[in-house]
Amino acid sequence: MENEKIKMTERKSWFPGHMKKAGFLIKENLKNVDLVYELIDSRAPVATRNSSILRILKNKLRLVVLGKKDLADDFITKSWVKKIKAEEKIFAVAVNCKEFKQTKEIIKISKQIIKEHQEKIGKKNIIKNKFRAMVVGVPNVGKSTLINSLARKKKAKTGNFPGVTLKEQWVLIGENISLLDMPGKLNFENVEENEFFLELIGAIKNGEFDEEEVACFLLDFLKENKKEVLKKIFNCNINIPSHFLLEEYAKKKFMFLKNAEVDIKRASEFLIKEFREAKIGKISLQKP
Ligand SMILES: Nc1nc2c(ncn2[C@@H]2O[C@H](COP(=O)(O)OP(=O)(O)OP(=O)(O)O)[C@@H](O)[C@H]2O)c(=O)[nH]1
Ligand SMILES: [Mg+2]
Numbered sequence: 397m398e399n400e401k402i403k404m405t406e407r408k409s410w411f412p413g414h415m416k417k418a419g420f421l422i423k424e425n426l427k428n429v430d431l432v433y434e435l436i437d438s439r440a441p442v443a444t445r446n447s448s449i450l451r452i453l454k455n456k457l458r459l460v461v462l463g464k465k466d467l468a469d470d471f472i473t474k475s476w477v478k479k480i481k482a483e484e485k486i487f488a489v490a491v492n493c494k495e496f497k498q499t500k501e502i503i504k505i506s507k508q509i510i511k512e513h514q515e516k517i518g519k520k521n522i523i524k525n526k527f528r529a530m531v532v533g534v535p536n537v538g539k540s541t542l543i544n545s546l547a548r549k550k551k552a553k554t555g556n557f558p559g560v561t562l563k564e565q566w567v568l569i570g571e572n573i574s575l576l577d578m579p580g581k582l583n584f585e586n587v588e589e590n591e592f593f594l595e596l597i598g599a600i601k602n603g604e605f606d607e608e609e610v611a612c613f614l615l616d617f618l619k620e621n622k623k624e625v626l627k628k629i630f631n632c633n634i635n636i637p638s639h640f641l642l643e644e645y646a647k648k649k650f651m652f653l654k655n656a657e658v659d660i661k662r663a664s665e666f667l668i669k670e671f672r673e674a675k676i677g678k679i680s681l682q683k684p
């Protein structure tokens with residue numbers, strides 16, 4: 397199993413060109429925007445935060461957007477928003493990126509951030525309410541979806557796998573607002589410690605990680621933190637090693653190979669999919 401797994405450190409050297417280019421593009425375009433939306437995943441805000449991007453952004457005006465709110469535990473997401481606001485003294489908001497009713501709040505907050513900044517530096521708002529923002533975040537976090545929701549049109553390509561946006565793209569939101577969609581960028585500095593989280597939420601391409609290992613990680617996590625979810629899935633003793641639980645899961649889903657053995661790979665993929673779609677519940681993987 398170990399041999400088949402492509403370790404993050406190895407990935408780092410061969411990851412698609414767009415991933416390497418993303419950091420350069422962010423740096424290049426920083427001067428063209430008034431503020432940056434740092435989009436992170438509500439289910440794993442630490443794993444999806446990118447310290448290398450943050451270093452590039454330096455003191456640029458920034459709004460932290462916790463996306464995929466609809467898939468995460470509401471109470472934990474609220475605590476994250478509070479913590480980020482209090483500790484970093486910046487604006488933060490949690491949204492379902494697909495819902496304009498929620499994302500429109502981002503526009504309101506952006507105007508407030510820019511206004512407050514201009515007042516602070518004693519500059520008059522020359523063209524009121526006009527601004528440009530760049531959306532950054534790890535692959536598949538929902539950057540293009542957020543932009544489409546604000547544009548109320550499908551202007552940027554989206555897809556439920558990482559690496560959909562390969563090139564930066566400006567999208568106009570009405571007459572006054574321009575948003576820059578960017579390719580996703582993983583943080584290779586802390587990627588190893590967050591590897592399972594990133595694989596679970598879909599920031600790493602399927603096929604580039606060991607599904608069984610990730611499914612067992614999820615089952616271990618649920619055993620520690622969400623026993624009630626496991627009890628709902630299994631009507632057997634859940635206090636057994638996770639690879640045995642996975643076998644039970646495969647049987648329950650009638651997933652067998654031709655030789656009548658349980659199909660662990662298919663069961664793992666299915667369990668990960670059920671988690672990603674919140675079919676087993678709104679589960680946050682990281683707590684403040
Ligand atoms: N449920 C839910 N799904 C979302 C949300 N935001 C994005 N998605 C889904 O997540 C997937 C990825 O969305 P994209 O907008 O393509 O992500 P991206 O960050 O642009 O990805 P890359 O271009 O690959 O870096 C799509 O299937 C979206 O429908 C959200 O807030 N809630
Ligand atoms: Mg995209």
